[in-house]
Amino acid sequence: MVLGMSMTSFAADETTNATVKISGADGATLTYVQIVEPDRGSEDGWKIVPGFEKAFTDAGLTIKDLLQNTPDTNAAQGKITSNTKLSALLESLRLNATTTITGNQFTATKGGVYLIIADKEGWTYAPMLAYVPVDSTTDVNVTAKGEENQVRKAISADGQSVAAGDIVKYTVNANYPFYSSNYEDVLFKVTDTLTNANFLIDATHPVTVTINGAPAARTDYTVSDSNETDTLTVNFNYDYNKAGATVEITYYAKVSESVSSESPLKNKVTSETASTHDGTPTKTEYIVISTPVKATIKKVDLTDSTITLEGAVFALHRVVNGTDMVVATATTDDNGIATFNGLDAQDTTYYIVETQAPSGYKIDGIEHHLSGATANEPTTNTVKDSATKITTITTTYSFTDFGESGITTITNTKLSALPSTGGIGTTIFTIAGCVIMIAAAGLFFASRKKSDNK
Known part of the structure; x- marks a missing residue:
């Protein structure tokens, strides 16, 4: 029996x-x-x-x-x-x-x-x-037999800041979940959602998947058609023989023009696992926030720094592939402030030149090279929602902005004027000259009259 x-x-x-x-x-x-x-x-x-x-x-x-x-x-x-x-x-x-x-x-x-x-x-x-x-x-x-439901996401170059138009490579690591061979419809998928960027998928920028370091067969997973969209999904065809393996997914995104220090690049990657596709999944969310750096200019009077100057126009230069280019312009407001957003913290070629001075002032004329954009320690916050089995981990990469304490102060000199010494100056000479001219004219007409009488 x-x-x-x-x-x-x-x-x-x-x-x-x-x-x-x-x-x-x-x-x-x-x-x-x-x-x-x-x-x-x-x-x-x-x-x-x-x-x-x-x-x-x-x-x-x-x-x-x-x-x-x-x-x-x-x-x-x-x-x-x-x-x-x-x-x-x-x-x-x-x-x-x-x-x-x-x-x-x-x-x-x-x-x-x-x-x-x-x-x-x-x-x-x-x-x-x-x-x-x-x-x-x-x-x-x-x-x-079990595995941790974890997913980790990072920018491939640690501490990389972002700027509009940048192509950023991301790496996601997750554990292949454990479900026994009894389960025939296991859910295991990884989804990434972008803010201020779209996915870039082509022959040069492919989506790659490895399992324990070896390239995964294309029959092991499917990838959603996500080129130039803000959502990417990798859905695994579950194989219990791979349980416990390390999964690594790499892909690329292009940063949108809308990115700024106030509206940073944000990525939320979610790993979902469940014993059935229609079951309630266990989720792990990992959010990466990459904050661009900015350069702030404060325009003040040379002799009195409490006087802020409105209307100064500045050009931001950057050397791209050996060519000096103007990449942005900005005008100071009534507080004397102008800001350039979305700079790359790793770029050391930025400099600012004043192209138009405020009314009544001379152009500064100096190339102000930017420095001081350094990476801060990333901050991480973890929130667990046991009711829906969601663990959210948020990591923020931020930078100290260009300039001292994030501000570059530039002074302006007023236009030159004829000085007043407090004396009579040229006035007396002008009056004397007029008297002499009048006297000369009188003598001329008197002499001519005598000649006519003869």
Whole structure:
């Protein structure tokens, strides 16, 4: 018989005092429920625990289906070989596993089959089944199989700032979740959503997937058609043989013109796992915020820095592939402030030149080279929502802006004017000159009149 049990097995004392020990589930909450128990009146000596019969019927399973080897072979390791219908049975019964296990073991006082559930936030464990023979006092060892549901995302070049038009490479790492071979419709997908960027997918910028460092076969996953959109999805065709493997996904995004220090580049990558595609998934979200740097100019009077100057026009220069280019212009407001957004912190070629001075002032005429854009330590915040099984981890990369404390102060000199010394200046000479001219004119006409009288 498959179960290897007969009525004579119960001739001895039916008292069982076996210790079921669970390993590999550190930090998890362990619960159990007995689903098969001894029955003297049945042909094979076993019966389904009352109340669970419908679950077996709905799954199309019998007690014999649970055990495909003799119990003596399995008892030492606590293993039970399952079939492809078992997933439906275990899913329907797992909520009945309500008896809490203290530590990592419990005492089975009755022979039979026990369903053991491990639950740990951020992890997925396969349900465990332990067979305990009648009259046994031998330990039964069960090994939990599970993997952490984690996903990590990073810009490939650590600490890279972003600017409009940049092409940024991203790397996502996740653990291949563990579900046993019983589950035929496992959900495992990774989705990334961008803010202020679109995905760039072409021959030069492909989406690549590796599993334990080796390129994944194209039959292992599908990629959504995401070129020039803000959402990318990689859906895995689940293979339980890859459980526990490290998955790495790389892809590219092009930063939009809308990016700024106030509206940074934002990426939210979500890993979803579930035993069925229509089940409630466990989600891990990892958000990366990359804040562009900016250059702020403050225009003030040379002799009185409290006087701010409106209307100064500046050109921002940058050397691109060896060519000096004007990449932006800005005009100071009534507070004397002009700002250039979306600069690249790694670029050391930026400089600012004044092209138009405020009314009544001279152009500065100096190339003001920018410096001081340094990366700050990234800040990370983790929020867990146990109700929906979502863990959100947000990492922000920020930079100290160009200039001292993020501001470059530029002064202007007023236009020159004729000075007043406080004396009479040229006035007296002007009057004297006029008198002489009048006198000369009078003498000229008097002399001419005398000549006419002769």
